[in-house]
Amino acid sequence: xxxxxxTLIPKIGVITDVRIxxxxxxxxRVVTRDGKKAFDHRPGQCAMLSVPGVGExxxxxxxxxxxxxxxxxxxxxxxxxxxxxxxxEVGQEITIRGPYGNPFPVDDVFAGKNMLFIxxxxxxxxxxxxxxxxxxxxxxxxxxxxxxxxxSKDDLLDYKEIIDEWAxxxxxxxxxxxxxxxxxxxxxxxxxxxxxxxxxxxxxxxAVLCGPPIMxxxxxxxxxxxxxxxTQIYTTLELRMKCGVGKCxxxxxxxxxxxxxxxVFRCDELDELPDEY
Amino acid sequence: xxxxxxxxLDLVFAEIAKNAELYLPVDGSDGxxxxxxxxxxxxxxxxxxxxxxxxxxxFPQTEDLMAxxxxxxxxxxxxxxxxxxxxxxxxxxxxxxxAFDVLDxxxxxxxxxxxxxxKREHGVIIALAxxxxxxxxxxxxxxxxxxxxxGDISAWETDSEIFFKANNEKxxxxxxxxxxxxxxxxxxxADAQKEKIDAIMDKLPLKGLTTEGFxxxxxxxxxxxxxxxxxxxxxxxxxxxxFVCPTCQCYDIKDFNTGNGVLRYRCWDSCMYSDFTKMxxxxxxxxxxxxxxxRFMHKLVYYPENNDGLFSCVGCGRCLAKCPISMNIAxxxxxxxxxxxx
Ligand SMILES: Cc1cc2nc3c(=O)[nH]c(=O)nc-3n(C[C@H](O)[C@H](O)[C@H](O)COP(=O)(O)OP(=O)(O)OC[C@H]3O[C@@H](n4cnc5c(N)ncnc54)[C@H](O)[C@@H]3O)c2cc1C
Ligand code: SF4
Ligand code: SF4
Ligand code: FES
Numbered sequence: 216x217x218x219x220x221x222t223l224i225p226k227i228g229v230i231t232d233v234r235i236x237x238x239x240x241x242x243x244r245v246v247t248r249d250g251k252k253a254f255d256h257r258p259g260q261c262a263m264l265s266v267p268g269v270g271e272x273x274x275x276x277x278x279x280x281x282x283x284x285x286x287x288x289x290x291x292x293x294x295x296x297x298x299x300x301x302x303x304e305v306g307q308e309i310t311i312r313g314p315y316g317n318p319f320p321v322d323d324v325f326a327g328k329n330m331l332f333i334x335x336x337x338x339x340x341x342x343x344x345x346x347x348x349x350x351x352x353x354x355x356x357x358x359x360x361x362x363x364x365x366x367s368k369d370d371l372l373d374y375k376e377i378i379d380e381w382a383x384x385x386x387x388x389x390x391x392x393x394x395x396x397x398x399x400x401x402x403x404x405x406x407x408x409x410x411x412x413x414x415x416x417x418x419x420x421x422a423v424l425c426g427p428p429i430m431x432x433x434x435x436x437x438x439x440x441x442x443x444x445x446t447q448i449y450t451t452l453e454l455r456m457k458c459g460v461g462k463c464x465x466x467x468x469x470x471x472x473x474x475x476x477x478x479v480f481r482c483d484e485l486d487e488l489p490d491e492y
Numbered sequence: 493x494x495x496x497x498x499x500x501l502d503l504v505f506a507e508i509a510k511n512a513e514l515y516l517p518v519d520g521s522d523g524x525x526x527x528x529x530x531x532x533x534x535x536x537x538x539x540x541x542x543x544x545x546x547x548x549x550x551f552p553q554t555e556d557l558m559a560x561x562x563x564x565x566x567x568x569x570x571x572x573x574x575x576x577x578x579x580x581x582x583x584x585x586x587x588x589x590x591a592f593d594v595l596d597x598x599x600x601x602x603x604x605x606x607x608x609x610x611k612r613e614h615g616v617i618i619a620l621a622x623x624x625x626x627x628x629x630x631x632x633x634x635x636x637x638x639x640x641x642x643g644d645i646s647a648w649e650t651d652s653e654i655f656f657k658a659n660n661e662k663x664x665x666x667x668x669x670x671x672x673x674x675x676x677x678x679x680x681x682a683d684a685q686k687e688k689i690d691a692i693m694d695k696l697p698l699k700g701l702t703t704e705g706f707x708x709x710x711x712x713x714x715x716x717x718x719x720x721x722x723x724x725x726x727x728x729x730x731x732x733x734x735f736v737c738p739t740c741q742c743y744d745i746k747d748f749n750t751g752n753g754v755l756r757y758r759c760w761d762s763c764m765y766s767d768f769t770k771m772x773x774x775x776x777x778x779x780x781x782x783x784x785x786x787r788f789m790h791k792l793v794y795y796p797e798n799n800d801g802l803f804s805c806v807g808c809g810r811c812l813a814k815c816p817i818s819m820n821i822a823x824x825x826x827x828x829x830x831x832x833x834x
């Protein structure tokens with residue numbers, strides 16, 4: 216394994232594409248100077264991106280490891296680094312280090328399972344990596360259901376990919392929802408946890424939840440009420456991070472460091488942790 | 493074991509300083525002891541311990557990590573790491589030596605922190621037994637014995653002599669360089685002094701403090717105890733306790749615009765600060781109660797859970813001496829230790 220000098224000291228990444236996803240989320244394509252991926256990763260892992268002089272921040276690698284050309288990050292504008300990145304143009308260099316955290320158990324636990332992905336807002340970013348991984352190795356998984364919701368139609372991340380690619384795949388069911396009715400939207404209206412209840416999934420599935428804490432809380436309750444066991448449900452935690460390697464002491468919940476023991480947790484493992492996330 | 497008379501100690505220091513920088517506690521301008529580089533004539537402090545812990549030698553309060561040059565859209569990373577020089581620290585107390593073990597298990601486990609590790613490899617620690625343990629000391633609570641300080645070399649002093657024993661190859665290498673100044677002596681030569689230390693330890697006010705009720709696996713039992721509210725009530729969140737503590741490890745990474753580039757450095761941070769865990773969507777430790785609880789749960793439960801039962805308090809007593817509201821880990825342990833309240 217690397218030592219921290221090599222992990223804290225980042226590589227140079229070049230932004231080769233910027234896609235405007237929603238009014239406050241852009242998706243950035245990043246490669247090294249020689250046009251390669253900065254490193255390999257597993258679905259669910261993260262990277263530290265930085266703009267020297269502005270700061271460093273952790274982001275999920277939203278592209279799937281099966282994409283061998285580049286990495287992508289969907290970034291929501293909310294502070295110094297993210298605002299700076301939103302101004303960046305193609306060709307801009309940034310720094311990148313990683314991969315950090317534990318991945319989703321896509322090759323063992325998830326293999327052969329019917330998958331249920333539930334996301335809210337920018338929470339789709341970490342899920343997109345797993346979803347595209349499962350779609351790539353389609354025959355290794357059973358049915359795939361995706362429930363995704365955002366404030367409005369304009370706030371749905373990866374909308375084109377969802378409609379053009381995911382929704383047209385056989386055995387993949389996409390269920391979209393937005394919080395409030397809106398002109399030009401004839402899909403479902405309502406919050407994600409309620410929509411999940413309405414859809415009523417059978418308990419032979421393995422569920423993966425990502426989104427704002429409040430959405431996770433209510434969706435988890437809903438799934439449990441439907442008869443899901445917490446051992447069938449995975450989620451990710453998001454805490455403030457600096458080092459990414461379990462040393463700066465910032466991201467712990469009890470004796471676990473989210474940067475290295477997470478961000479992926481099985482929901483029954485979360486019950487073992489003190490309620491501080 | 494080897495020895496020399498105390499009046500020859502300066503010659504020993506001079507010999508050490510020929511090959512490596514030597515640091516030792518001296519009296520600072522404000523009365524407290526501080527580690528300082530030895531030069532001819534430096535007078536060592538008689539104080540029991542330094543105000544700030546010696547963790548600075550390996551994990552400095554601020555430390556450059558790297559630099560960046562930016563030009564237009566391009567960025568270059570500059571490795572600012574320097575080759576470490578050998579150095580020797582004399583007079584480290586048993587508690588503070590143990591604290592290095594605690595930090596090693598953070599910084600030297602995979603992925604190793606090379607900033608810390610290189611300094612650790614280049615430093616030789618001469619640990620000195622405490623002749624006058626004080627009323628804020630409770631190292632024994634954590635199984636540390638002030639009359640048997642570890643380090644690369646252990647030392648004991650009496651009114652007239654000082655004794656040295658090497659604990660590893662690094663220590664042996666240094667002692668052998670001093671052979672012209674040191675005389676061989678029996679291994680039990682310092683025993684009379686050790687007995688005196690034991691006698692003082694027996695009378696210390698905190699000698700009954702135990703770790704019973706703490707340790708790995710106690711999270712559920714301790715986390716929601718009502719006592720946290722009362723204990724943390726007047727904590728100012730000043731972070732003094734974390735800054736003087738030899739085992740506190742939390743750090744921040746920051747960038748500084750130098751005018752013609754960017755310097756990225758790390759600096760000590762504190763879990764007692766309100767913005768430590770602040771995020772865009774909220775803060776998982778909203779009030780001082782949660783932050784206060786984190787500090788003590790980390791030292792007494794989380795750290796031992798991850799480190800084979802080793803506690804990350806060494807009973808040095810610094811937080812007892814320095815907290816402006818006289819709150820400290822000994823009070824927390826007294827209040828919450830033993831059996832869970834019904
Ligand atoms: C494991 C993990 C995965 C993440 N994945 C994504 C992702 O895929 N897309 C995305 O847009 N964001 C993601 N985030 C959140 C992202 O790291 C923060 O939004 C980012 O750090 C804000 O940086 P900033 O410099 O723009 O904000 P700052 O200027 O530092 O701060 C603006 C506000 O954000 C808070 N903040 C600082 N750090 C964090 C943090 N780590 N998390 C949340 N708030 C923070 C500050 O306290 C402040 O309130 C992830 C965070 C983690 C820990
Ligand atoms: S918590 Fe207090 S007594 Fe314990 S090692 Fe830290 S400063 Fe010393
Ligand atoms: S316990 Fe005391 S020293 Fe520590 S942050 Fe609170 S007031 Fe400051
Ligand atoms: S981010 Fe530093 S310990 Fe997790």
